[in-house]
Amino acid sequence: MNEKTKNKNNLVAIAKGDNPQETIKNGIEKLGGISNFINKGETIFIKAYLRVPELFPVNFNFDTLTELISLCKTAGAKKVIVGSYADEDISVSSFDELLGFKHLIESLGAEFHVFQEDVEYVIKEVEGNYIKIPKIIMNCDKLFFLNQVNVHPIFQINLSLLNSYSMVIQDLQNAEKGGQEEKDYFSSDQFKHDLITNLLNVYEIRKPDLVINDLFYLLEKVGPFIFKDSNLRKVNLMVVGKNILAVDIVTLGLLNLDFLKNSLTSEARFRKFGISTMEDIQLIGENIEENKINVELTVSNLEDIPVINTDIITGQYCTGCFMEAYRFLNFLRTAMVKDLKYIITQSFLIGKNPPEPESNENVIVFGDCAINSSKNREFRRIIIKEKKLLNKPQFISKKKEILDKKPKLKEKDNKSILELPGCPPNFYDCLSSFIKYYGKKTCPSGNFYLDMFKTYLQEKKLEEISK
Numbered sequence: 001m002n003e004k005t006k007n008k009n010n011l012v013a014i015a016k017g018d019n020p021q022e023t024i025k026n027g028i029e030k031l032g033g034i035s036n037f038i039n040k041g042e043t044i045f046i047k048a049y050l051r052v053p054e055l056f057p058v059n060f061n062f063d064t065l066t067e068l069i070s071l072c073k074t075a076g077a078k079k080v081i082v083g084s085y086a087d088e089d090i091s092v093s094s095f096d097e098l099l100g101f102k103h104l105i106e107s108l109g110a111e112f113h114v115f116q117e118d119v120e121y122v123i124k125e126v127e128g129n130y131i132k133i134p135k136i137i138m139n140c141d142k143l144f145f146l147n148q149v150n151v152h153p154i155f156q157i158n159l160s161l162l163n164s165y166s167m168v169i170q171d172l173q174n175a176e177k178g179g180q181e182e183k184d185y186f187s188s189d190q191f192k193h194d195l196i197t198n199l200l201n202v203y204e205i206r207k208p209d210l211v212i213n214d215l216f217y218l219l220e221k222v223g224p225f226i227f228k229d230s231n232l233r234k235v236n237l238m239v240v241g242k243n244i245l246a247v248d249i250v251t252l253g254l255l256n257l258d259f260l261k262n263s264l265t266s267e268a269r270f271r272k273f274g275i276s277t278m279e280d281i282q283l284i285g286e287n288i289e290e291n292k293i294n295v296e297l298t299v300s301n302l303e304d305i306p307v308i309n310t311d312i313i314t315g316q317y318c319t320g321c322f323m324e325a326y327r328f329l330n331f332l333r334t335a336m337v338k339d340l341k342y343i344i345t346q347s348f349l350i351g352k353n354p355p356e357p358e359s360n361e362n363v364i365v366f367g368d369c370a371i372n373s374s375k376n377r378e379f380r381r382i383i384i385k386e387k388k389l390l391n392k393p394q395f396i397s398k399k400k401e402i403l404d405k406k407p408k409l410k411e412k413d414n415k416s417i418l419e420l421p422g423c424p425p426n427f428y429d430c431l432s433s434f435i436k437y438y439g440k441k442t443c444p445s446g447n448f449y450l451d452m453f454k455t456y457l458q459e460k461k462l463e464e465i466s467k
């Protein structure tokens with residue numbers, strides 16, 4: 001490492017320990033201790049990530065959070081706040097009422113804030129985009145990111161850069177299509193491009209003072225909602241530092257992944273993050289080479305998700321549909337196994353120009369591209385032969401005559417199709433339509449989950465799915 005790169009901001013510690021508390025403490029000590037990050041009387045905002053409460057929610061490791069809050073208090077912090085925006089469509093109160101986070105975090109001596117639309121915010125401009133960010137984040141003295149590392153369907157790993165996104169107001173969290181319809185939104189994968197740009201714009205507004213990638217426990221294989229096939233590994237490691245890109249690059253390195261091939265970190269290198277190669281990072285603590293882990297990533301082809309009785313047929317699709325279909329198909333596979341056994345057969349078509357399904361029965365057409373490009377396809381019509389009376393006794397004598405006649409063919413619209421519109425479709429809309437299509441009797445498990453989701457969805461979304 002040359003002298004020029006020996007910059008305190010680019011210090012990254014790899015810490016190891018027998019439990020999460022010890023590991024985070026080790027990591028911060030290697031960076032000079034918590035008092036290097038906090039002055040007495042300061043307000044600290046710990047940005048966690050709040051996932052949907054469905055299935056088996058994983059937000060952050062409470063042991064890690066407990067220790068971090070305790071360290072902040074020991075260093076003389078006046079106030080410690082833990083918070084985030086929640087995932088899209090989720091009502092804020094659910095994190096208190098269902099998961100009991102508020103009580104738990106307050107018992108640790110910190111405040112808990114889940115942001116909603118009426119939160120006080122400031123507007124900041126980055127690269128021509130106007131972004132609303134809560135005042136509470138802008139005004140805090142120090143901002144810490146606590147990020148639980150899992151595999152991620154788009155960015156391989158749930159990096160801290162990704163975590164920063166839920167600092168902004170909900171309507172800006174979504175990568176909007178805006179006026180892109182006429183342009184080739186699809187072929188340029190504008191969805192992913194917009195998502196990355198928005199992520200990096202948000203980061204530039206309020207940079208964190210401390211970043212922790214917690215991979216003491218690591219969810220691999222399917223992650224991040226702990227679907228059926230996820231695997232929890234005890235890795236005993238954390239990566240801690242000040243520069244978010246440096247921490248994410250080292251985390252990828254530990255997981256044997258090339259940061260130059262990761263679309264998020266490779267794009268971040270072109271922004272003002274101060275890091276462009278591994279040489280720019282000053283590593284301390286555990287040796288990266290000796291601690292490398294071969295993580296099992298999520299599937300990159302939807303056809304590889306083994307949903308029973310379901311034939312997944314893909315055309316060309318972009319990241320938007322991939323992300324939503326990944327969630328929907330894994331949900332079916334995890335929570336609706338019993339229902340799928342009753343369904344017997346279905347085809348799931350996604351993307352532009354998907355091939356014809358083998359069967360016309362139960363054809364699910366996912367997303368606007370699949371719907372619009374399959375309007376004139378064969379599976380949309382069914383042909384009915386009218387010559388069906390051969391087995392009735394009164395016609396047996398006329399059997400030859402009937403056989404000689406050409407059967408009358410009648411073409412009808414195939415009613416056994418479920419269209420799930422959207423660019424991309426919304427998970428809750430899809431689930432609600434799926435249950436309406438098959439009926440509650442066929443989908444008891446799906447209906448149970450939908451009723452449960454309704455207890456924590458925002459009113460706007462509830463109205464949409466009740467239509």
Ligand code: SF4
Nearest residue numbers: 318320321368369423
């Ligand atoms: S419908 Fe799906 S595949 Fe098509 S542009 Fe929208 S998100 Fe992408």
